Amino acid sequence: MSYSPLIDQLITALRCLPGVGAKSAQRMAFQLLERDRQGGRLLAEALQQAMADVGHCAQCRNLTEQPLCGICASHSRDPQLLCVVESPADVVAIEQSGSFRGRYFVLQGHLSPLDGLGPDDIGIPQLLERLQESEVEELIIATNPTVEGEATAHYIVEQVRPMGLNVTRIAHGVPLGGELEYVDGSTLTHAFNGRKAL
Amino acid sequence: MSYSPLIDQLITALRCLPGVGAKSAQRMAFQLLERDRQGGRLLAEALQQAMADVGHCAQCRNLTEQPLCGICASHSRDPQLLCVVESPADVVAIEQSGSFRGRYFVLQGHLSPLDGLGPDDIGIPQLLERLQESEVEELIIATNPTVEGEATAHYIVEQVRPMGLNVTRIAHGVPLGGELEYVDGSTLTHAFNGRKAL
Numbered sequence: 001m002s003y004s005p006l007i008d009q010l011i012t013a014l015r016c017l018p019g020v021g022a023k024s025a026q027r028m029a030f031q032l033l034e035r036d037r038q039g040g041r042l043l044a045e046a047l048q049q050a051m052a053d054v055g056h057c058a059q060c061r062n063l064t065e066q067p068l069c070g071i072c073a074s075h076s077r078d079p080q081l082l083c084v085v086e087s088p089a090d091v092v093a094i095e096q097s098g099s100f101r102g103r104y105f106v107l108q109g110h111l112s113p114l115d116g117l118g119p120d121d122i123g124i125p126q127l128l129e130r131l132q133e134s135e136v137e138e139l140i141i142a143t144n145p146t147v148e149g150e151a152t153a154h155y156i157v158e159q160v161r162p163m164g165l166n167v168t169r170i171a172h173g174v175p176l177g178g179e180l181e182y183v184d185g186s187t188l189t190h191a192f193n194g195r196k197a198l
Numbered sequence: 199m200s201y202s203p204l205i206d207q208l209i210t211a212l213r214c215l216p217g218v219g220a221k222s223a224q225r226m227a228f229q230l231l232e233r234d235r236q237g238g239r240l241l242a243e244a245l246q247q248a249m250a251d252v253g254h255c256a257q258c259r260n261l262t263e264q265p266l267c268g269i270c271a272s273h274s275r276d277p278q279l280l281c282v283v284e285s286p287a288d289v290v291a292i293e294q295s296g297s298f299r300g301r302y303f304v305l306q307g308h309l310s311p312l313d314g315l316g317p318d319d320i321g322i323p324q325l326l327e328r329l330q331e332s333e334v335e336e337l338i339i340a341t342n343p344t345v346e347g348e349a350t351a352h353y354i355v356e357q358v359r360p361m362g363l364n365v366t367r368i369a370h371g372v373p374l375g376g377e378l379e380y381v382d383g384s385t386l387t388h389a390f391n392g393r394k395a396l
Binding site for chain 2: 002007009010012013014017018019029030031033034036039043045047049050063064070071088091092095108
């Protein structure tokens, strides 16, 4: 037993972070204790506040400590465009690309019958309600291009069809900066099927 | 701005951890908020307690929240052997190897005139005092085999020489499981100079 109880407890607690194993947790604990106690105290406080106060936006289900998230509350977003994504990290990625000026709906997951995740768990009723009440004209489905993400996209399309909205899916194909040689076969198939006239 | 203020604060605070950049910090924050709030709360508490209460062992300068660390307080350690290391992580590594049954002295650094670290900063006076008062018969120097670690080892040897103790240095050579082909030249030189009769 080479750690004192409090250090042991800190190392164990750090391992709840994704990608942090025994060795990194030890390194983090010693780094904070030896060289950055102030950073450790600020982190403790930030964690405590975020875990206690961050909830979900009443309109889009994104993470926020306010009743409405910054994007839903903003008047400069186009109310006719709604983009459906799986997670808050997807919102961050799209916002960083600067390519979308509408609002979002965050499923917080995807349909996954094996894990017991059905339409209610990913907020489909709330999405349908929002589409009926609001002035959305185009629903852009940006779930992940995985088996579950595609299944979720199809399910949403089926549910939304009677409403007569424009429903679109973001394009799949060869990523920019990639080399054809290293792109997988399914992506190439998508890229060929989705080809455009120049 | 895609994060709410509390999430932004949490992501910034997580970046004080070594090896955690913007992307991992975001991933950690979302993982805790979406899937492991309890883990986040426990981490906040563990951090807060450790930062507030962990200090240094009065005898060996290792990190502990008690006046004496577990190793200094234990009666089953050999009081005639003292091993000098640079950091608490070194103590952990040696303890895990199970190869040493004496006690430690943790310098918490190495001599580094460029960074303004002199003998007083790494506890040399405290080490000399301990050697004079106690029944230590062999001082094993296990500072790192780096330029600063070697300089620190030499300095300690000079200071301790008048006391007539056995002073030893851990062996340097080819690590077990390594392949000669990939071992650097200085290590091979050490391995040849330190060769033993079979």
